[in-house]
Amino acid sequence: MTPPLPPTKPAPSTRASAPVYGLVGNPNCGKSTLFNALTGLKQKVGNYPGVTVERKIGTAYTQHGQPLTLIDLPGTYSLAARSPDEAVTRDVLLGRRTDTAMPDRIVCVVDATNLERNLYLVHQILDLGRPVILVLNMIDVAEELGMRIDTARLEQLLGIPVIACAASSGRGVIELKLTLSRSDLPLSRHAWGVPAAIAPAVSELQASLQENDGKPPLIARAEALLLLTDRDSVRVAGSTALAPRTQEILSSWEKRWAAAGTDWAAELVNARYDSIGKLTAEVVGQDSATPVGPSVSDRIDAWVTHPVWGWAIFGTIMAAMFLSIFTLAGIPMGWIESLMGALSTWVSGLIPAGDLHDLVIDGAIAGVQGVIIFLPQIIILFFFIGLLESTGYMARAAFIMDRMMSRVGLNGRSFIPLLGSYACAIPGIMATRTIEQPKDRLVTILVAPFMSCSARLPVYLLLIAAMVPTSEVPLGTKVGLMLLMYSLGTFGAFGFAWFFKKTLLRSAPPLMIMELPPYRLPGVRDVAQQMAERAGIFVKRAGTVILGLSIVLWFLATYPKAPEGTPKEQALAHSFAGQAGHALEPVIAPLGFDWRIGIGLINSFAAREVFNSAMSVIFAVETSDDEEADAGHLRDALQAAVRTDGSKLFTPLVCLNLMVFYVFAMQCLSTVAVVKRETNSWRWPLFQLGYMTGFAWGLCLVIYQVGRVLGY
Amino acid sequence: MFTDWQTPLALLVVAVTLTLLIRGAWKKRQKPGCGGNCGCPSQEFKGRIKK
Numbered sequence: 001m002t003p004p005l006p007p008t009k010p011a012p013s014t015r016a017s018a019p020v021y022g023l024v025g026n027p028n029c030g031k032s033t034l035f036n037a038l039t040g041l042k043q044k045v046g047n048y049p050g051v052t053v054e055r056k057i058g059t060a061y062t063q064h065g066q067p068l069t070l071i072d073l074p075g076t077y078s079l080a081a082r083s084p085d086e087a088v089t090r091d092v093l094l095g096r097r098t099d100t101a102m103p104d105r106i107v108c109v110v111d112a113t114n115l116e117r118n119l120y121l122v123h124q125i126l127d128l129g130r131p132v133i134l135v136l137n138m139i140d141v142a143e144e145l146g147m148r149i150d151t152a153r154l155e156q157l158l159g160i161p162v163i164a165c166a167a168s169s170g171r172g173v174i175e176l177k178l179t180l181s182r183s184d185l186p187l188s189r190h191a192w193g194v195p196a197a198i199a200p201a202v203s204e205l206q207a208s209l210q211e212n213d214g215k216p217p218l219i220a221r222a223e224a225l226l227l228l229t230d231r232d233s234v235r236v237a238g239s240t241a242l243a244p245r246t247q248e249i250l251s252s253w254e255k256r257w258a259a260a261g262t263d264w265a266a267e268l269v270n271a272r273y274d275s276i277g278k279l280t281a282e283v284v285g286q287d288s289a290t291p292v293g294p295s296v297s298d299r300i301d302a303w304v305t306h307p308v309w310g311w312a313i314f315g316t317i318m319a320a321m322f323l324s325i326f327t328l329a330g331i332p333m334g335w336i337e338s339l340m341g342a343l344s345t346w347v348s349g350l351i352p353a354g355d356l357h358d359l360v361i362d363g364a365i366a367g368v369q370g371v372i373i374f375l376p377q378i379i380i381l382f383f384f385i386g387l388l389e390s391t392g393y394m395a396r397a398a399f400i401m402d403r404m405m406s407r408v409g410l411n412g413r414s415f416i417p418l419l420g421s422y423a424c425a426i427p428g429i430m431a432t433r434t435i436e437q438p439k440d441r442l443v444t445i446l447v448a449p450f451m452s453c454s455a456r457l458p459v460y461l462l463l464i465a466a467m468v469p470t471s472e473v474p475l476g477t478k479v480g481l482m483l484l485m486y487s488l489g490t491f492g493a494f495g496f497a498w499f500f501k502k503t504l505l506r507s508a509p510p511l512m513i514m515e516l517p518p519y520r521l522p523g524v525r526d527v528a529q530q531m532a533e534r535a536g537i538f539v540k541r542a543g544t545v546i547l548g549l550s551i552v553l554w555f556l557a558t559y560p561k562a563p564e565g566t567p568k569e570q571a572l573a574h575s576f577a578g579q580a581g582h583a584l585e586p587v588i589a590p591l592g593f594d595w596r597i598g599i600g601l602i603n604s605f606a607a608r609e610v611f612n613s614a615m616s617v618i619f620a621v622e623t624s625d626d627e628e629a630d631a632g633h634l635r636d637a638l639q640a641a642v643r644t645d646g647s648k649l650f651t652p653l654v655c656l657n658l659m660v661f662y663v664f665a666m667q668c669l670s671t672v673a674v675v676k677r678e679t680n681s682w683r684w685p686l687f688q689l690g691y692m693t694g695f696a697w698g699l700c701l702v703i704y705q706v707g708r709v710l711g712y
Numbered sequence: 713m714f715t716d717w718q719t720p721l722a723l724l725v726v727a728v729t730l731t732l733l734i735r736g737a738w739k740k741r742q743k744p745g746c747g748g749n750c751g752c753p754s755q756e757f758k759g760r761i762k763k
Contacts, residue, residue: 351718354717354719355718355719355721356722359722548729548733
């Protein structure tokens with residue numbers, strides 16, 4: 001049975017000015033690139049109320065300067081939502097959300113290289129009876145693959161504007177803007193056959209949705225079709241519930257079909273795919289000159305995703321990254337050190353000896369220098385991350401990790417937030433919103449902070465430098481130590497994920513279908529811009545938060561002042577920071593840490609890299625009477641530091657233990673706050689704080705005590 | 713003698729810094745998230761390089 005055709009007359013714009021467009025599409029179809037190309041920096045990013053799904057709204061301008069509002073909706077493969085962000089897309093398009101109006105018009109972005117799969121969502125959206133513009137994005141890639149898409153015929157068959165576009169190069173964007181500014185966008189003429197067994201249910205549900213839920217006729221029909229495939233399993237805050245009568249009708253039909261053995265959902269899905277198959281057969285052709293067979297990407301993937309070679313390549317890339325961090329950063333680090341030294345000398349000449357002098361030199365400059373000196377390493381790290389993302393390798397890394405993830409009860413979908421956590425746990429935790437199963441999402445949130453973030457890098461670098469003298473130890477040892485720290489965090493995350501999936505958050509292991517984008521040449525401008533942005537953020541952070549904390553730390557390490565003539569170490573012990581360090585010492589002494597390290601650990605809760613600032617402030621305070629040590633580097637100061645019994649404080653065992661503590665301990669208040677927001681409770685962040693820090697303490701206790709027994 | 717004027721000035725700098733840090737933390741509490749301060753890329757740029 002074929003449902004009645006929707007009207008074909010032009011749809012009047014529902015608003016006199018600034019029509020609202022919803023931008024929808026499958027994940028990885030280039031929707032966000034197009035959104036950025038249309039709106040530039042005129043974007044407002046927030047959350048949908050009550051649900052932690054990002055809402056991006058931007059303003060685009062037509063060729064005549066008229067403003068248009070664009071809502072970038074989360075990517076989804078169909079309106080049958082499986083995760084909170086997909087549910088938001090579905091609810092906005094169906095007008096279920098009270099906080100977001102239904103868009104006047106919809107821009108469907110599809111990946112031209114995967115037209116058949118992408119058209120499933122378009123097919124569902126055309127049922128909504130709203131004016132739709134179809135954008136065939138990545139048309140350049142499709143052409144390179146020898147695909148010929150007859151856009152004019154597609155436009156004719158669907159009855160809506162179809163724009164061929166390559167958002168990354170700007171091709172087709174002007175045509176799209178011209179289409180967006182049209183006031184007479186037509187409604188689709190597409191028709192498809194709803195299976196006869198399902199059609200009466202669609203009609204009955206449509207009538208109830210119109211009558212009891214107040215839906216317009218076409219939206220009611222689209223929602224009826226969706227209810228019969230989606231079963232409305234994922235609901236999020238802000239989404240209005242269905243009327244009881246509609247629920248009753250749905251349940252009665254489901255019971256009837258179940259008794260008759262009718263797989264109603266599969267029948268509907270197959271009917272849609274039949275319709276899409278006919279459409280694509282008519283508009284998509286393959287250039288006969290193009291050789292058929294595996295593409296370049298496929299040939300590379302045969303190696304990169306190989307069960308053995310894939311891991312070897314992954315390990316080589318990681319080793320190359322850390323080797324570059326150690327070898328290439330030396331010269332610029334020297335420049336920064338000289339610059340800070342010159343600044344220190346200049347300020348010393350301006351301010352005579354006294355508290356203000358000490359605050360500026362030993363507090364502000366020393367504290368900031370302890371962090372800013374690692375800027376070159378941060379830039380190199382993000383150069384590699386940008387390069388791997390830009391070429392498409394990151395998706396392959398997730399793919400090879402999927403095998404390991406499945407053994408711990410998670411899938412590659414969880415690895416993408418974990419990969420993001422190498423930069424910072426906060427965006428990683430926010431990226432878990434795409435995980436369908438709530439328990440899997442929670443497990444991923446609980447283990448994400450184990451991945452070594454960029455704030456840990458300066459701490460590792462300082463401790464490795466203090467642990468192994470440059471001249472005596474081969475570079476490979478340092479690279480190996482760094483790889484060990486990153487691996488410890490990664491395997492720790494996997495181990496705890498496995499444990500939680502077996503105990504607290506038991507659930508069936510999920511399946512993952514993942515799309516590997518084709519390899520691309522890295523976008524030099526994008527990678528450079530990313531590096532510049534990261535460097536800017538790092539410098540800004542060093543110049544604001546780290547500077548502020550260094551000044552406060554100097555105060556805590558100086559006041560209350562000990563009587564005149566007190567030795568420096570006793571004066572530090574007398575200070576607020578010293579007292580706090582001493583209070584913590586009984587807990588950390590079995591790990592080989594003394595009260596001065598305790599001060600660093602306490603301060604790391606504000607930001608992990610403040611450990612370096614704390615060490616700079618503490619050891620500058622301690623050695624300010626000692627000309628030689630004053631002139632030395634922080635690394636030398638740590639290597640020279642001794643305990644009260646005269647033994648070395650930063651032995652290789654203590655340095656290693658401290659790094660292990662930083663790998664596993666939860667020392668980031670911002671992450672605690674974000675976990676609280678994402679889980680909507682204090683229970684899970686407090687649990688996370690307790691189990692991570694407790695595990696770090698226990699493991700470090702074992703390492704130190706065993707190390708001592710073995711004579712280290 | 714120099715210490716006399718340097719000590720209150722140093723304490724004033726500390727007090728102002730502490731106030732600014734608390735104010736920043738309070739503002740962040742009202743708008744939680746990394747706020748671009750954690751080293752992660754801005755959302756718009758992240759979108760550009762990933763898609």
